[in-house]
Amino acid sequence: MRLPTLRRTRPAEPGVIGGVVRLDRRTKRLVGRLRPGEIAVIDHVDLDRVAADSLVAAGVAAVLNAKPSVSGRYPNLGPEGLIKAGIPLVDDLGEELFERLREGDTVRVEGDTVYVGDDAVAKGQRQDAETVALSMADAREGLSVQLEAFAANTMEYLKQERALLLDGVGVPEIQTEIAGRHCLIVVRGYDYKADIDVLRPYIREYKPVLIGVDGGADALVEAGYTPDMIIGDMDSVSDDVLRCGAEVVVHAYPDGRAPGLARVQRLGVEAITFPAAATSEDIAMLLADEKGASLLVAVGTHNTLIEFLDKGRGGMASTFLTRLKLGGKLVDAKGVSRLYRQSLSGSSLVLLLASAIAAMAAALAVTTIGRAYLSVIAEWWDNLIFTLFS
Structure with missing residues (x-):
């Protein structure tokens, strides 16, 4: 009897990653299509922690960034999160990355170079714990410049939205009864899962109005709750959750344009708009406050200066002023899980x-x-x- 011939396979070289790529210039959209073991191709300067956490949760094999993951403007938190999770990061690969790769291509990453077959399509910088730490140190030196820009943006926002902040002008009429009740506002941000889990006894006892900000509505549903309201620009909430029966408020630009409204209407869901220059999480807080909420409990929202800057948007200036306006009415659940988490x-x-x-x-x-x-x-x-x- 003739024995079958065994084919010798060459083991993968150390540091070599292979897999199918998924591409999108918006990381928030991309994570919805990623499957474990695939390679994410992004276009995200100053990768923030929320985006990095979503990539880690998707189980990606590697992240290829066309832009610098750390520009040096401020110490953004995303790259460190990927490296700690053991996910290879190659960044500053250039615009040609999106021109030379197609969705579903199989690529090979060797060191700082990306290959399709035997062809090198892009070359960037392979990040590790040491390079990220050096970049963070450099970025902290430039933090004062970003702080000045943040302060300028804050003053500009105050001029634009003074009527909204001080008098509630522009807040739409809603059907959800909020007056005199607690409101739980959930953003799919830092540590949101742990905080929701810790707040379960509070939710059972007080039965707060559940407000999901974009993907925060999906977070509520994943935790076993049905949101009463969904507020945001509708770019990261799923179709099924939009149809759950919650009241929908679409965040619009100050001039009234609301790109997310068309999607909601295509799903046959009624919605109202809320034009404002603030972020979606801030308009959710301002709306609840204006409608008479007795207490606002925030999950996954931004709380520290680094977190404000980590989004890298001038619009984050609204977050600081919103918190000043709400004062003691706002309770941030961030860190509650760390305070009460104990192992017996x-x-x-x-x-x-x-x-x-x-x-x-x-x-x-x-x-x-x-x-x-x-x-x-x-x-x-x-x-x-x-x-x-x-």
């Missing part, structure tokens, strides 16, 4: 049970009723032993 070891559980039993025994021993019960139990035990061994 097996030995600790045994010790806890033993302490409880000892406490019960002590209580029985020092009370008249307890001693009577102990006498009954002792007599029952003696009778059981006698029966078994007689």
